[in-house]
Amino acid sequence: MRAKRSFLNLFTGIGSQIITISLGIFIPRLLLVNFGSEVNGLVVSISQIIVYFSLLEAGVGAASLQALYKPAADGDKNSINEILAATSSYYKKTGIFYFFAVILLSAIYPMVIHSNINKATVMLVILFTGLGGAFNYYFQGKYKILLMSEGKNYIITSISTIINILSNLAKIVLLLLGFNMIAVQASFFILTLVQILIFIMYINRNYNWINLSATPNFKAISHKNSALIHQISSLVFSNTDVLILTLFSNLRIVSVYVLYNMVFTMVETIASTVNGSITFLLGQSYQNNKSKFMRLFNTYEVYYMAFVFSLFTITYILILPFMKLYTSGIDDINYIDKWLPVLFISIKLLINARSACNNIINIAGHFKQTQIRSISETIINIVLSIVFVNLLGIYGVLLGTLVAVIYRTIDIIIYTNKYILGRNPWVTVRRWLTNVGCFIVLINISNGININPTSYKTFIIFAVILTVILLPIYFIFISIFERESFRYTKSFFYKRLIKNNVQSLKH
Template sequence: MNARKSIYNILSGLLGQGIAILLGIMIPRLVIVNLGSESNGLLSSVNQMLIYLNLLESGVGTAALQSLYRPVAEKNISKINSILSAVNRFYKRIGIWYLLTVSALALLFPLFLQSDLPFSVVCPVVLLSGLTQAASFVVCGTCRLLIQAEGQNYVLNNVQTFVSVFTAIGKIVLLLQGYHLAAIQTMYFAVSLSQFAFIRFYMKRQHPWLNFSAVPNHGALSQKHSVLIHQISGLIFQNTDVLILTFACGLKTVSVYTMYVMLFGMIATVISTVNSGMSFVMGQTYHTNREKFFRLYDAFETYNMALTFSLYCTAHIFILPFLKIYTRGVTDINYIDPRLPFLFTTTYLLSNGRSAAQRVIEYAGHFQKTQKQSLIESAINIFVSLICVFRFGIYGVLLGTIAALLYRTNEMIRYASENLLGRPPWITLKKWGSYMALYLVNLAVFWNHPINQLNDYGSLIIAAGIICLIIVPEFFILGSLVDKTSFYYCRRYLQRKKQILS
């Protein structure tokens, strides 16, 4: 059953992301062409600021999710309801504070923004964007946690796919009709409300035993403050760059930055979708069968890293040819920079390549024991970024992120290996070294390849598909050679499944 859920989660997630990527690629260009790079930069800056407001959640979601894995695996309805009751009460308070904070931000942000965009546009864009998240906390935040703990991410994926398609079409129509950003955000807010209401209705119908008024188990959220420290660190290295660039370099530079983030972030989303499809299995197994968990962990680490390195290698090869076509005719700022792909892929490899270690730390609940390292990571990022941005611009903030990730990724792998897995960290670092060597070999092979001269989407997509079909198996074969134990474990698992099906 868990294997089937994982497959559903992954397939539905990949389908949704594929559709979202195809539609989503069109929208930033339409915004840039019809409204200018400043408007595109504004949307990115507002989204990044609102992500920081999610700190009001105080780590409740992650702490509750880890607490839910055991009772969900044991089908303990009483414990599930007590945890969800505590979360529901907290989320209602968060929604109120979020709304008040967003209202203040909508009034103040336009006053400090260096932009030609009028107050009448910036203020409603900020307000409507924030109202969407506030409604999410109040209406369906608790239900989302139970869906994730039960491994039914495919429900969220399917709903999100529908919403993504509908809103993307709506944005395209509104942009082509000449509407401004406030109208677009109004449409998105209305669609999001219907999505949240459906999720709550669905869970109440599927689980009639749900009782958000049960005696709350506040103890299940005891780790929320330690989780919050980790969330602050994560938000800093993921989102500080945009805020620093907004005020140090302007919205046009932000638009360049977010263009690369959008494209490389699509790869991150695909990888995250695959990972989240299996996360509930690993979370439940950690608390019920530790020996089996260690085998799952090794296989997950090996092949997740293979997927990460192979997809980013393909993206690195094709991002500049794609951007040349994508930004054709845009003259207010240059989007083509050969140095940026190296800096961006370094940040994403360091971030995604440590996800296995990060997950086992979360499953073990070692938030408080690792919060010191998380704070150091944040300090390094801010310090280096602020020093370098005024000298190196966009390169400076990326150097700050890389410096922080070099420290934290190495520390996270060391901690997970020595304290939770009972093994030396070189086992993981050996995989890193092997994958990185193959990554560089592939880049060297395609550095001056004729694909760099392709000038239409059709040829580029076909070439990318062919190269991807070559590169991905390379990394998976290398992973199987480096970690033969995981290869044999996966092969035996697939053989057993095949026998059951036959």
């Protein structure tokens, strides 16, 4: 059952991302064509600031998820209700602050930003962008955590995908018809409310045993403050670059950063979907069967890291051809820069390939033990980015981020292996070196190939060809060096797919 849920999470997640990317990629282009780089930079900077409001959820979400793994695995409804009651209490209190934070931002932001855009427009765009998140947080945050602990990410993904499709289609139609940004963001807000209603209906129908009036088990989520520090550090870290560029440069530079980051974030989201599809399985195995957990984790780390490297190898090869195609006809600022992909790929590879080890810190509940390390990464990022941005502009913020990521990645690898897994960090380092070596070879080979798509159709063909070639290369290459993980994977798929299918045919 748990393996089946992992596959459902994986396939629905990847399917969702393909659909969302296919639709969502048109919107920034339409914004640029219809309103220019300034409006595109404004919309993204607002979205980035509103992301900080999710700090109100930070800590309790991670702590609740970690606490729910065991009762979810055991089917202990009473314990689940007690943890959810404590979680719900926190969400209700902080949900009010979320709402007023959006109102306050809509009043202050138009007064401090340097822009030619009408202040009333900016205010309404903020309200429609932020209030949807506030209602989402208040009404369904706790239920999402429960579904994640049970490995039912595919339910969350399915509902979100339907709404994303409708939301993106509405935005595209409104932009093509010439409506302003207020109408575009209003459509997003309305569909967010629809999503909340669908989600609540699903919970009421399938989880009628949930009792939020149960005695709250606040002790179960007592790690929330330490987890909060991790979440604050993570969110500040993830959104520092856009905020610093907004303050120290201009919205056109923000737009350049955002377009590159958009592409890498889409790829990053696919990687995160694969990562999230198996996290609950690791969490439940860690609580109930440590030997099984170690075999599962080793295989997961080996092939997830190879998957991440293959995705970002493809992205690095195609990023500049895509940007030339995507920004053709837009001349208010130059979007083609050979150094930006180098900096972005370095940062994204480090962040995503370390996710396997980082997940174990969360699953084991080592929030307090590692909070200083997380804070240090954020401080390094902010300080160096502010120093470098005045010297090197957009390169400066990326360099500041890169230094911080290098420090934290090394730290995560050492801490997870030494203090949680009880093994030599060289096991993980060896896997990194294997993938990095493969990456360097493939990039050097690709430099001798002329990739210059003249349409989105030819671009997609190039992307498919590269995926079909590079993904197996990474998996075969890593399997040669990680034979034990390869044997475990072969055995796993044989038992779950081939053997079960043969038995079902006999019956």
